[in-house]
Amino acid sequence: MTGTTVTGSPITSTPTIALHNALIVTPDGVVESDLLVAGDRIERLGTGDADVHVDIGGAWVGPGFVDLHSHLREPGFEWKEDITSGSRAGAAGGYTALVAMPNTAPAIDAGHRARFVIDRGREAGFLEVVPAGAITMGRRGEALAHLDELWAAGVRIFTDDGDTLADSGLLRSAMEYLAERGGVVAQHAEDPGLARGGHMHEGTVSSRLGITGLPALAEETVIARDLSLVTLTGVRYHTQHISTAAGAALIKEAKDQGLPVTAEVTPHHLHFDHTRVETMDPDFKMYPPLRTAGDVEGMRVALHEGVIDAVATDHAPHAAYESEVPFEEAPRGVIGLETAAAAVLTALDPEPVMFFTMMSVAPARIASLGGQGQWIAEGSPANLTVFDPDPTWTPEHFASKSQNSPFRGVKLRGKVRATIFRGRLTHQDLE
Amino acid sequence: MKHLLAIDQLDRPAIEEILDLADHFTEVLSRDIPKVPALRGATIATLFFEGSTRTRLSFEKAAKALSADVLNFTPSTSSLSKGESLKDTALTVQAMGTDLMVVRHAMVGAPHRVASWVDCSVINAGDGAHQHPTQALLDALTLRRHWGKLDGLRIAIVGDIRHSRVARSNIAAFTTLGATVTLVAPPTLLPEDVTDFGGTIASDFDEILPDLDVIYMLRIQLERGSGPVLPSLPEYVARFGLNRSRFERLPPEAVVMHPGPMNRGIEIDPAVADGARSLITAQVSNGVATRMAVLFRLLTGKAQP
Numbered sequence: 258m259t260g261t262t263v264t265g266s267p268i269t270s271t272p273t274i275a276l277h278n279a280l281i282v283t284p285d286g287v288v289e290s291d292l293l294v295a296g297d298r299i300e301r302l303g304t305g306d307a308d309v310h311v312d313i314g315g316a317w318v319g320p321g322f323v324d325l326h327s328h329l330r331e332p333g334f335e336w337k338e339d340i341t342s343g344s345r346a347g348a349a350g351g352y353t354a355l356v357a358m359p360n361t362a363p364a365i366d367a368g369h370r371a372r373f374v375i376d377r378g379r380e381a382g383f384l385e386v387v388p389a390g391a392i393t394m395g396r397r398g399e400a401l402a403h404l405d406e407l408w409a410a411g412v413r414i415f416t417d418d419g420d421t422l423a424d425s426g427l428l429r430s431a432m433e434y435l436a437e438r439g440g441v442v443a444q445h446a447e448d449p450g451l452a453r454g455g456h457m458h459e460g461t462v463s464s465r466l467g468i469t470g471l472p473a474l475a476e477e478t479v480i481a482r483d484l485s486l487v488t489l490t491g492v493r494y495h496t497q498h499i500s501t502a503a504g505a506a507l508i509k510e511a512k513d514q515g516l517p518v519t520a521e522v523t524p525h526h527l528h529f530d531h532t533r534v535e536t537m538d539p540d541f542k543m544y545p546p547l548r549t550a551g552d553v554e555g556m557r558v559a560l561h562e563g564v565i566d567a568v569a570t571d572h573a574p575h576a577a578y579e580s581e582v583p584f585e586e587a588p589r590g591v592i593g594l595e596t597a598a599a600a601v602l603t604a605l606d607p608e609p610v611m612f613f614t615m616m617s618v619a620p621a622r623i624a625s626l627g628g629q630g631q632w633i634a635e636g637s638p639a640n641l642t643v644f645d646p647d648p649t650w651t652p653e654h655f656a657s658k659s660q661n662s663p664f665r666g667v668k669l670r671g672k673v674r675a676t677i678f679r680g681r682l683t684h685q686d687l688e
Numbered sequence: 689m690k691h692l693l694a695i696d697q698l699d700r701p702a703i704e705e706i707l708d709l710a711d712h713f714t715e716v717l718s719r720d721i722p723k724v725p726a727l728r729g730a731t732i733a734t735l736f737f738e739g740s741t742r743t744r745l746s747f748e749k750a751a752k753a754l755s756a757d758v759l760n761f762t763p764s765t766s767s768l769s770k771g772e773s774l775k776d777t778a779l780t781v782q783a784m785g786t787d788l789m790v791v792r793h794a795m796v797g798a799p800h801r802v803a804s805w806v807d808c809s810v811i812n813a814g815d816g817a818h819q820h821p822t823q824a825l826l827d828a829l830t831l832r833r834h835w836g837k838l839d840g841l842r843i844a845i846v847g848d849i850r851h852s853r854v855a856r857s858n859i860a861a862f863t864t865l866g867a868t869v870t871l872v873a874p875p876t877l878l879p880e881d882v883t884d885f886g887g888t889i890a891s892d893f894d895e896i897l898p899d900l901d902v903i904y905m906l907r908i909q910l911e912r913g914s915g916p917v918l919p920s921l922p923e924y925v926a927r928f929g930l931n932r933s934r935f936e937r938l939p940p941e942a943v944v945m946h947p948g949p950m951n952r953g954i955e956i957d958p959a960v961a962d963g964a965r966s967l968i969t970a971q972v973s974n975g976v977a978t979r980m981a982v983l984f985r986l987l988t989g990k991a992q993p
Contacts, residue, residue, distance in 0.1 A: 453916075464879035467817030467856055468796050472880075537797035581775035581805075583795030585816065 271296055271680045272308030276643065281633050282319035282609040292318060294639045297679040301635050311687065313643050316674050319613035321353025321384075321640035322598060323620040323629050325414070325443075325521050326497060326569035328590065329355065329386070331377060333362025338574040338658045340374065343594070344383035346572070346657035348683035350594040351673035353640035354385040354621065354629045359396065360419040366391040368406030375411065383683045384676075385640075387624060389414040389443065392422055392431045401427070404434055413625040416443035418497060421479055423449050429486050436492035441519075441623065443495040446479035446504065447471065447545060456585045458531040458546040466534065468585060471546050473501040480507045487516050495623055496520040498571050500545035502555025509564045519623050521569035522556050524593055524600035525663050529553070533663070539580040539587030540663045543571070557604055560615060567620040570597045574659030592662050595655050599669035602646055609646075617642070643675035689989075691803045691810045692982055695821040695857045700864050703828065705991045709981035710829050710974070712993045717753060717977055727754035730987055733786045735761045735777070735802075736813070738794040742948060742972065743813050743823075747790045750979035756987075759786065778802045788987055791815075809986045817851045823947055824857035826978035828865055830971050831902065834943060839866030842899055845887070846872040846928060847906030847955055850879050854947045855906060859887050870896055872928065876917035893928055897937040904945045905930050908955045925954055935960045943967050 276292040281302060291304035329343035338346075340357070347355050357374055359365035365374060371388045378386025390407035394400045396417045404415065415435060421444065422428045432442050452475040457463050459470020480496055484507060487494045499505055499520045511518040525543065530550045533541040541547060559565045573590025580587045593600075598616060601607070607615070613632075621630020628638045649670045652662060676684040689697075698706070716724055732751040736744050744760070751758045761781060772780075774793075781789060788809040791799040796816035803810040814820040831838055843862055849855040849871050859869050869887035871878065882889065890896045897903075908924065918924050925931075930944065935957065944956070944966045952958045961968055985991065 459880050461881045461884055464881045465856070465884065466796055467819075467851070467853060467879075470880055537800045578773060578775075581773045581801075583774065583793060583798040583801055583815075585795045585797075 273300070273306070274309045274311060274677065274680070274682065275304055275307035276318060277304065277310060277312045278315055279313055279318045279643070280315055280609070282317050282613050283632050284610055287317070287609055292633070294641070294677060294680050297639050299633060299635055299637050299639050302633070309682070311675060311685070313674055313687070314645070316643050316645035317609050318633065318641055318643050319609065320617040320630050320632060321642045321676060321678065322351045322616045323354045323624065323626060324352050324570050324572065324594065324597070325356045325567055325620045325624060327355040327357055327572045327594065328360065328574065329357045330574060331361065332373070336576055340377040340386055341381040342656070342658045343572070344378060344381040344386060346592070346594045346655060348383040348676045348678065349656045349673065350596070351598050351642035351644060351676050352384055352594060353642070353676065353678045354387060354624070354626055356414055356624050357386055357388045358418045359389050359391040359416065364391045364396045365389070366394050366396070366402035368403060368410045371407050371410035371412050384678050385626070385629065387626065388412055389416050389418070391415070392417050392442065393427065396420055398422055398424055398427065401431060401434070404431070408438055408440065414441045414443050414495065416445065416497065418443065418445045421445050421447050421449060425482060425486070428483070429490065432486055432490040432492040436490045439493065441493040441495050443497050444479065444483055445497050446476045446483065448475040448478050451475035451478065456542065457534045458548050460531060460549060462531045462534055468534070471544070473503060473548060473552070476501050476545055477503045477507065480504050484511050484516065484518070487511070487518060491517070493517045498523050498526065498545060498569065499565060500526050500548050500552060500556070502552050505555055505559040505564055509559070512564065519566045520564070521567045521620070522560055522565045523569060523571045524597045524604070525591060526556050527553065527560070527604040528600060529663060534584065537584045539584055540591055540661050540665070542584060542587050542589055543573070543591055544589045561605055561607070566615070567623060568597060568601050568615050569620065570594050574657055575661050576659055577661070580661060592655060592657050592659055594657065596652050596662060596664040596669065598644060598673055599650070599671040600664060602671035603669045639677055639680040641677040642673060644671060645674050646671045648672050689986060692821050692986060693800050693803060693810065693812045694819040695824045695860045703825065703861060703864060706825055706978070706981045706985060707829050707832055709984060709991065709993060710825070710977045713977040713980040714974070723753050723755060725755045726984055726993070727751070727756040727987055730756040730787045731759065731785050732756045732788045732790065732983065733759040733761060733781045734790045735781060736792045737763055737798065738792050738814070740792055740814070743792065746972070746975040747813065747979050749976050750983055753976065754980055754983060756983070759784065774798060774801060775805050778806050782806045782808055788983065811982060811986065814853055816853065818853050818856060820853040820857045822975070822979055822982055823854050824861035825982065826971060826975040827858055827945065828861045829974045829978050830945070830967050833970070833974070834967060835901070837866070838862060841867040841901045842870070843867050843902040843904060844870045844872050844890070844896060844900050845904045845906065846893065846930070848877045848908050848912065849873045849906065850877045851909065852906050858904065859885055863887070872896070874918065874924070874928065894934065894937070897934055898939065900938060900942050902943055902945060903930060903938065905956050907947065907949065908951060910951065910954070921954065929954065930956045930960055932957050932959060945971060948972070
């Protein structure tokens with residue numbers, strides 16, 4: 258039996274919250290305990306007086322999820338999503354921090370633009386919104402963005418995501434500049450020449466359908482080139498939404514050599530292969546594309562082994578009417594914030610510590626987010642996710658403004674029961 | 689069968705049933721009054737989002753020979769230029785009382801998308817590089833009428849196979865009916881992975897000529913020359929054009945086909961295209977009877993006239 262009861266005096270400040278019947282996930286294992294949250298901190302592992310009492314019925318409690326890769330679409334594409342609706346979707350998915358991709362209009366290539374995103378995230382108040390900065394002005398791949406301004410605004414991850422920074426000389430400059438700061442260069446790895454005109458993975462299915470393919474090699478060659486530049490510059494390098502087993506092998510090799518390299522994978526690349534495109538459904542159109550069944554298995558193994566550090570959603574909302582077109586004309590990308598955790602549990606069935614590591618601790622470390630991704634302990638920040646690993650459900654409707662999910666109708670296991678951001682309940686789904 | 693979207697939805701008996709119907713309608717078309725009332729009262733709409741004259745005319749003639757009413761939708765005279773989505777266009781045409789839509793589109797899967805939104809029947813009249821099932825059926829009919837059957841025929845399909853919906857449909861139809869198919873193209877005009885295509889690949893056109901019964905030339909899109917996939921058009925023509933000397937090395941009874949429109953002097957020599965062993969005009973004629981058969985089959989549900 259789970260439920261929420263509100264007792265005590267009228268609320269004048271952040272109410273204190275007592276989580277009863279919790280399985281607290283810590284690096285040393287899972288601890289059965291109550292948990293008391295006061296203000297924006299964890300007061301104690303144990304019970305006590307509280308304004309709000311929540312019985313979570315034996316669900317896992319761990320550090321709030323952190324997404325390294327969200328497209329919140331504001332400014333410029335607010336009919337798809339905005340920072341408020343994206344934040345609400347994030348909270349519903351158990352997230353307490355989102356790294357917002359800079360491919361907005363205008364692109365996030367200067368300090369005031371980054372501050373706009375941060376401010377809008379604070380106004381929304383569901384979670385921490387941290388912009389990634391563009392590497393180049395307007396993401397055009399021609400001249401460096403205002404990297405110092407972005408840094409001063411709090412940006413720590415830099416990417417031209419959506420496009421690959423193909424110019425090796427420019428990329429080298431950005432890497433040298435950011436290596437000095439300790440910033441992260443994140444790459445959407447897809448060689449534009451090899452990927453030209455492509456709409457899906459190049460292979461048997463694309464050949465049969467007559468759709469121009471994006472070869473796996475387009476990802477592999479960019480990662481290989483970038484790793485040479487990482488060796489040269491020493492910059493922290495992060496491969497976004499890796500999709501190929503060969504790409505993961507390159508990351509493993511780089512890590513074995515001690516290079517400061519990390520990688521993320523999306524939930525959809527852990528679940529679906531390119532045969533899904535036979536449905537012609539644009540909810541299976543994304544870049545990088547869905548690859549082979551072997552690649553899906555390769556992604557699962559690499560994530561399980563820690564070669565891939567983090568799960569990232571690549572949450573990419575599009576209005577329904579934008580996809581009422583043929584597959585090749587449809588916009589790219591799918592939403593993911595509200596299904597990511599269940600999709601990961603369903604695909605990998607990880608131990609709880611590993612689960613919260615790939616969903617929270619590792620991405621927070623990559624994004625240099627101090628108040629996020631900290632294991633539960635007395636005094637640590639009250640950014641928490643309550644996740645019940647047992648129930649199965651079938652996603653149909655989403656808090657996001659857009660509904661373009663490949664997981665609609667797919668049976669998933671595990672539900673986010675509550676999200677607590679800075680000591681406040683931002684989402685709850687308790688019977 | 690409600691829709692005809694791809695040739696692989698038809699097994700051998702289903703193809704042969706349509707070809708038998710087409711034989712019947714060929715006879716109808718040879719009458720003094722080449723018209724039957726089979727589809728009187730039905731409304732057939734052609735939605736050609738990609739330019740085509742012969743295919744649209746062929747469907748229109750087929751529909752009229754069955755006494756159906758025909759609505760023609762073309763983007764230049766439509767609201768597409770005003771930004772209407774494919775779905776809205778399809779629903780609008782359906783709302784006018786359409787029983788069957790014939791859809792051509794430059795993008796793969798457009799007819800499949802339309803079929804998922806409307807209640808009426810949909811025929812794919814060509815979607816990108818994917819499928820053109822009525823072309824495959826009319827080519828199969830043409831070969832069956834010439835040879836009696838396709839079993840054992842040795843067919844080469846030559847040219848831009850990668851970008852060809854005709855090749856993708858015809859390979860499936862020809863092999864289903866018992867022919868063997870060889871694909872001849874430079875590597876950049878072959879699909880990346882043909883493992884499940886059901887044809888073998890030959891890079892040397894000249895070598896296979898003496899062992900062919902049918903040579904099926906595809907149209908080369910002229911802009912592909914001197915681009916990323918071909919060094920130049922003259923080099924392509926030298927290696928893969930069906931010129932007179934290649935034609936003379938074919939067995940004496942071998943025939944030549946082309947889906948049109950032809951680039952005379954590029955992929956095919958004019959004398960070969962117009963010669964006695966060319967089936968190109970027969971393909972066009974057979975197209976009308978084949979489309980009558982498909983329209984009849986989908987709208988009446990009957991396999992017999």
